[in-house]
Amino acid sequence: MLILNYHRIGEPGDSLFDRNLWSASAEDFDRQIEFLSKNFELIGLSDLEHSLSQPLGRFVMVTFDDGYRDNFSIAFPILKSHGVSATFFISTGFIDRPSVPWWDELAWMTRTTSIGSLPANEWLPSSVSLSQLDRERAFGRFLAVYKSLGNELTGMYLDFLADALGTGRCPASLATDLWMTWDMLREMQAGGMTFGGHSVTHPILANQMADQQDWEVGECQRRLVAELGGPIDAFSYPNGKPESFNEFTRAALRAHGFRWAFAHAGGFCQPESFDRWALRRSPVESDIDLSQFRATATLPQIFSEC
Template identity: 40%
Template structure:
């Protein structure tokens, strides 16, 4: 294990996973108690990302790939829901996997829901309620749309990009990623200035609400998921980076999500996930507000798994399922999450 831990930081994870898969180590570990605790896997969008006019990086899997991954989860662990967390936190032994989806995209209902229902596994859908109440294009998708449709090949150096921003029209992903990361660091009201300036300098204007048609689930769909036994959780109202907001804004985002979900579902959700969920994107104050709002658990999103030895109920880690995740990495993550669930 010491050798494994030395290899991973030097970018050997993919190579190591391939070796484990080819040598049969993954197969051998799959039948052994190689870990115990909770591995939380997180998805965003489901489908074919090539046709997406927005942020293709949000796609986690096709429906077919999701089906295969769910089958892998079932072979390796007990797939659990939010109600199981109390006994797991209390020391219930074994390997447990929790499947989660963030934001409330329509493709979660159209494509993921049938797969999960057919497999008979629980899952949790974290809903940003403002996208359901007032359908509009989310800030990360609008950033991607602006850059994809930019009328210029670069943005000048200035307030937002110290060295400017180069836009490759054939592959704008790098520019989209840099712009999104810039947005992450902005405080409160500065985000709207950034979006307006980006749209103006790119020559595209802002996304109108008509471009959000069929982008999000509606409340009938959310209620159907709930009626079928899937867990519904809070994900704020408008999906801001909470740590960059004033306390009053954080409170309204967190309490507002609880209020709307309770109104629409007739019961209070137990779980919450922090938007973006990196270590610097929620604070101890944020966690306290989530607790005060009535949530029982809250999830971050920066890798790792939870051995449930000293669990922080308001910072349960999740690892991303990426569209380009090599199958060997996923297989190794299921047999040795101590190493392969790390960021």
């Protein structure tokens, strides 16, 4: 089974946010879904148990993370036009209280600063070039530091960069129309889409204490059930790499009655050896063309990165 992972659909253009989040243009996404619908058995959450018990089959599952509004305005109409259901993993805090997420804020700071370099400091052991040619690399360094920090330090780090880069914190007004609304999610649900949890604030869960992780998992589920009904028994780990979750995360999922958890580690799922608490997903990136996409879907054991 191949589980595909998307984030945003459309064209990043000159967006000041994280352009790596765009998985495909609308045209490319339409072509990808058309190809999948004609050549594979597309499954949803309710089909997982059965599909993973089958030794043979051409099963593909389409998933999205986070809850960006283009999922509703662009992806949803395309999915409907092909009669395809997808699963959307939602960070509920962004739906309840729209704000610019930390990865987009780091990208915004990097793109809007007017300084040419950042000297070595308590967070970054060597200087960071901020020339126009080096800004993507600088963003990568800022992002890596954030992902390594405990929950109690992330706000301090963002405040430090805001001051050091001379940008201030990203204006909350930039989150207007960034996220879907509960009404949009309900419309998608009525149109055959399904939903799972993706935490409340999208932290790196493994960097949190056990009780913080339990709250992120449980409160996310509570809000989804309150707004969309239940059950909500599938979860996608924020960031999704193996180092992003741990035994406390898994314990929290079990305690709240989840049955499935999805990672972002690449590869595919084999019936005899899958881990229901870390189902592998293959990320879809905007730099792959349709022929590469077809190859990955058809021969994931060769072309899907593990």
